[in-house]
Amino acid sequence: MLARHSFFTRYNASLLGNQAFTRKSSTLLKSSVNQPIIDLLNKHREVEQNKPASNIFRIQAYDNAILAISQLQIPIRSANDVLKVQGIGPGIAARINEHFLKDQTLSEIDPPLYQEMLKARAMKEISALPGIGSATAKKLVEAGCMYPEDLKLPQFSSMLSSKQLAKIKYSDSSTPIQRQDAQDVLNFCRDSLDSQYEFTLVGDYRRGIMTFPEIQIMVTHPHFVHVPLPTTPPPDSNASPTKRPRSKTKKVDENPNPLHTSIIPALQQRGLIAETFTSTTKSWEGIIRLPGPQSNWGSIADRIAAINNTQGSFKKMKIHIVSQKSRAASLICLTGDGDFEKDICYRARHRNMLFNEYGLWKWTLSPLEATPTLMPASTSAPTSTDSNSTTNDTHSFWSLVNCSTEEDIFKQLGMESIDPTRRNFSFINSKPRKKRTSVPPSTY
Template identity: 45%
Template sequence: MLGRYFQPNRCNAPRLRPVVRPYSTITSKHNQKIVDLLLKYKAEEEQKPDANSFKVYSFARAIHAVMNLNHPIRSGTDVVALPGIGLKITNRINEHLFDQYAQETTSEAKGAARSRFSGSKPVLILAPDSKVYQELLRNRALVVLGSVPGIGPTTAKKLVDAGCHSIKDLKSPEFSSMLTSKQAMNLKYMGHFEQPINRQDAEDVMAFCRAGLGPEFEITLVGDYRRGIEMFQEIHVMVSHPDFVHVPLPSDPPHIPAKSKTIIKKKSGRRRKDEEVRTNLLHTDILPLLQQRGLISETLSCGFTSWQGVIRLPGPEAGWGSRIHRISAVENNDGEYRKMSVHLVPQKSLGSALLFLTGDNEFHKDLSTRAQKLGMLFNQHGLWSWNPSQTESSPPNAEPRSSVETTNDGYWSLAKSTSEEEIFQELGMDFVDPTKRNFAFVSGKRRGKRTSSSYH
C-alpha cells in the first residue's frame, strides 16, 4: 500500500515529501493502533519547519513493515528484526505497548511498573497476562541500555539478565564493572556526545586554546567548521609552531600499473624509540597546557602528531572562570562535553595539512586522483614528486619512515605545499572555496553523519 513511496535523492532530500496515502486508507488487520501511532509521528515530523525527510522516510518504511505483519505485535521483540525499523522506532512502539498494557492494570500496578525504571525496588504487578507484561519490561530495559553508545544487543542482554534495568542501575558499581573502558566512557558522557556543536562553541574553544598556548602557536579551526557547516559532532583544530619542521617522507613508491611486473620490496625503516616519539610539542607543550587549564577531560587516542579526546566546553571568555574552578568542574563531570581532535603539522606542510584536515573525504580522493594522474602523490604532509635516480637522497627537513626498493630507484621530493593555493596551482586547478568542498553531498554516498577529515 505504501508502494508509491519513493526514497529521496540525498542531494535534494530536504525539499522532498514522501508520498503516503491518507490515514483512512492505511489499515492493518492486526496492528492498527501501532500503524496510527507511526502515522502520527510521521505527520508531526512533516509539519515541522525544518522537517527531516529521512526521518519521514524511516516512519514510512516502519508503517509498511508493520502493515505486512500477519500477527499482532505484543512487544518490541516482534519488530526489532523487521527491515526498516530501527532502535528508536522500536523504543517508541515498545513504550506505546507498555503504556497501553499498564492502562489495563490498576493505577497501583502502573505506578509500580514505572517505579521499576526509576531505581525503586521491584514489586509484584497484578496484570492480566504477566508473561507478556514481563516481556514488555524486559524489552524496555534492553532498549534503554542499548541507547548507550557502544552497548550492543549482546551486552544489553547480559546486563538485563544480571538484573540491570535502567541507566541509574547501570551507573552502579555492580553493573558498570561489566562494561569495557570505552562503554564506561560513553556512559559517563551520555547525553553530551549526542548534542551537536555549533560554530560559536568551536570559536570559543579556539579562543581558549590561543589564550592558553600563546602567540607562537598558530591555531586554525578545520574540518566541518571550515567547510561552513553550522552544526557538527567534533571540533578539529590544526596547530603549527616554528620549531616543528619534521616532514615524514611517503612510505610507498609512485603508483605502478597492474600490468607492470616491477617487484616492490619494502624494508622496515628504523623505528623511533618510545622516548623519541614523545618529544614533540604536542606531548611536551600543547596537551599538558590544555589539560592544566581545565579543557581536556579524557584522551581517546594519541599518536605522534595527533590527539583525539573529550573536552569541557569553556564557553565565552567572560564565563571561563578560574583555572581551579575549571579543573574542579572536569573532576566532577560538570558542564558540557564534546569530542575534539588536535593535529600538530610542520611548517612546510601547512597547505597540504589545511587541505587534508578541512576535508571532506570525497574531496581528498579527488585531489589524490588528480595528483596520481600527474605522477605525483598527495597526502596530509604535502604534494610529492617522484625523482628517478640510482642514488636515493632526501629533501631537507624530511625523515623517511621506511625505505622502498624498486627496479627504478628514486626518491620523493616535496613540491610547494605551504599554502592551498600552491597545491591547487601544481595540480592545474582553480582555487576551491572551503565551503564548496562538501563533495560527499554531491556524490550521494550514504553516511551516518557529516564526513570529517580522516586524519587522526
C-alpha cells in the first residue's frame, strides 16, 4: 500500500486553483486508468450545478479533482489514494470511497483494502455525529463500531460520556436557539414556581444576539442570601487576607439550596427537563424540551410522555442560582461577554477594589476588638517595628460594597451605564471585532 502511494505526485496548488473550467471542458477530460472515477465526479458536479442555489466553490472542487485524477498514470483503488493528491479533500474522497464499496467483488479480491474503506466510511459517519470528534470516532471504529446505530450497544455506549450520549439522543440540541424559544422557556419557568423566584434570561440572549447555542437563566430568591468572602490577597500585597470573624453556624441549621430542593424538581415534574449533565451548588446544566407558547403546553402527562419518546425540540440550558445580594454583579458576569467582564475586573483593581460574580468589594481596615493574642512560651515575640504592619493592631478583610443594580457598580468604577447589547470588548476599547447579528439596544 505504501509503495503504491509513493507513485502519486502532489500537484502544484496554483495550477489547480487557477484553472478555469466550464461544464464542457471538464467532461472532455479523459483518463486511461481512472475514467469511472472521472465519470462519477462529473455526475456529482452536474447535480451541484443544476441546483437552484449551486455552490460555486463546490463546483470548483469537483473541477480541481477531475483535473488532478485525469493526470494520474496509475489506477486509484481507495479513498486513501486520492487523499495523497493535492486538490482533493475528504468530501470528494468519501464519494470515491462509496463508489468502490459498491463493488461486491472487492471484499473477495482484496479483503484488507475492503476493510480499510469500511473503516474510512465508519469514521466519516460517526465523527459527523454531534458531540463526537475524530479522536473518539477513531477509538470507536477500532473497537468495532462500524455504524452510528452500533452506539446503542453497551460495549460502545460505555465509551461515551453522558454529554455525548445525550447529544446523540437529542440530535437537534446542537442547532441554534431562537429568541422566542428562550422567552417561552422563561415563561414556563415562572409559571412553574412561586412568584418569589425571579427568573432572568442572561448570556447571549441578554446581549441581544438573535440565535445562540444554549439558554442561560439566572434565578434569585429573597431567602437565598449567602455570599462567600473572597480569598484574594489584599491590594498591593502577596499576603493572604485575614478571614472576617463569623458566628458559628451548624450545617444542619443552614438554609438548603433552593436549586436542588425546589427549582430542578419542579421543572422535572412539570416536563421541562429531559437530561442532566452537571448539577452543583451554583448551577444546573442539561437538556430541556422546548415547551413552546403557553397555548401549546398541553398537560404534564403529555410533556413527560414526549420526553420519554424523544418527541419535540430539545435544547441545552443552564440555570444559575444567585444570592440576592449578588444579583447586580452576577447580571454583569452572566450577561458577558468574557472580555467585558475582564475589563470590569481590571477597572476594579485599578481602584484597589475587587470584582467577582458575588459583588464589588473594597479592602476594609478596622480595629481589633478581641484581646491580644498570647504568644507561646517557646516562641520569641516579634521584634519588627515596621510602621506599615497592621498585624497586631488592625483586622482587615474584604467588605461588600452596597450595589443593588448594575448601574451602581458602573458608577463605583467611574463608568457610564452600558446597555447589555453593547457589552463587548470592542465597545469598550473601540477596536473592531467580528460583528454578530443582534437586536437594537433596549431594556432587558
